[in-house]
Amino acid sequence: xxxxxxxxxxxxxxxxxxxxxxxxxxxxxxxxxxxxxxxxxxxxxxxxxxxxxxxxxxxxxxxxxxxxxxxxxxxxxxxxxxxxxxxxxxxxxxxxxxxxxxxxxxxxxxxxxxxxxxxxxxxxxxxxxxxxxxxxxxxxxxxxxxxxxxxxxxxxxxxxxxxxxxxxxxxxxxxxxxxxxxxxx
Numbered sequence: 001x002x003x004x005x006x007x008x009x010x011x012x013x014x015x016x017x018x019x020x021x022x023x024x025x026x027x028x029x030x031x032x033x034x035x036x037x038x039x040x041x042x043x044x045x046x047x048x049x050x051x052x053x054x055x056x057x058x059x060x061x062x063x064x065x066x067x068x069x070x071x072x073x074x075x076x077x078x079x080x081x082x083x084x085x086x087x088x089x090x091x092x093x094x095x096x097x098x099x100x101x102x103x104x105x106x107x108x109x110x111x112x113x114x115x116x117x118x119x120x121x122x123x124x125x126x127x128x129x130x131x132x133x134x135x136x137x138x139x140x141x142x143x144x145x146x147x148x149x150x151x152x153x154x155x156x157x158x159x160x161x162x163x164x165x166x167x168x169x170x171x172x173x174x175x176x177x178x179x180x181x182x183x184x185x
Contacts, residue, residue: 073127097163106136
């Protein structure tokens with residue numbers, strides 16, 4: 001039997017994915033303050049995930065580095081990136097599920113880019129490197145192929161799901177961390 005793990009993974013992580021999407025959807029990213037929250041939360045999440053990948057000897061091609069683009073965008077807003085915050089990552093035997101989540105972000109980037117591009121704020125308009133990047137679009141087929149080639153058993157699949165849910169939790173926690181910091185300022 002040929003199981004489509006991508007569709008199964010999407011279905012099995014849909015609730016957590018929606019939770020994260022709902023948080024970020026609270027933001028009006030055409031406005032500088034909300035866009036700053038968006039960029040900083042993504043920066044913290046991606047930096048943590050990228051650090052995790054660099055600390056492992058992965059048996060798969062890891063996603064391209066994107067935190068540098070977020071850092072550039074934050075600086076273009078005239079702000080300093082929140083580089084002191086760390087999100088703890090549990091050790092995972094496989095991080096392919098995390099790569100799936102990170103690379104899947106490209107699907108929403110065109111919609112988000114339209115929202116940012118509708119801004120009247122020149123600083124916001126100068127901070128679109130991350131949303132304009134095609135790196136993840138090019139990486140998506142690679143991660144899909146890797147899932148197809150490496151997930152053979154239910155145990156493999158459960159590790160994949162755990163990695164994806166961990167990545168969604170990192171985005172969730174990063175968003176809440178930045179929102180809390182903004183409320184305390």
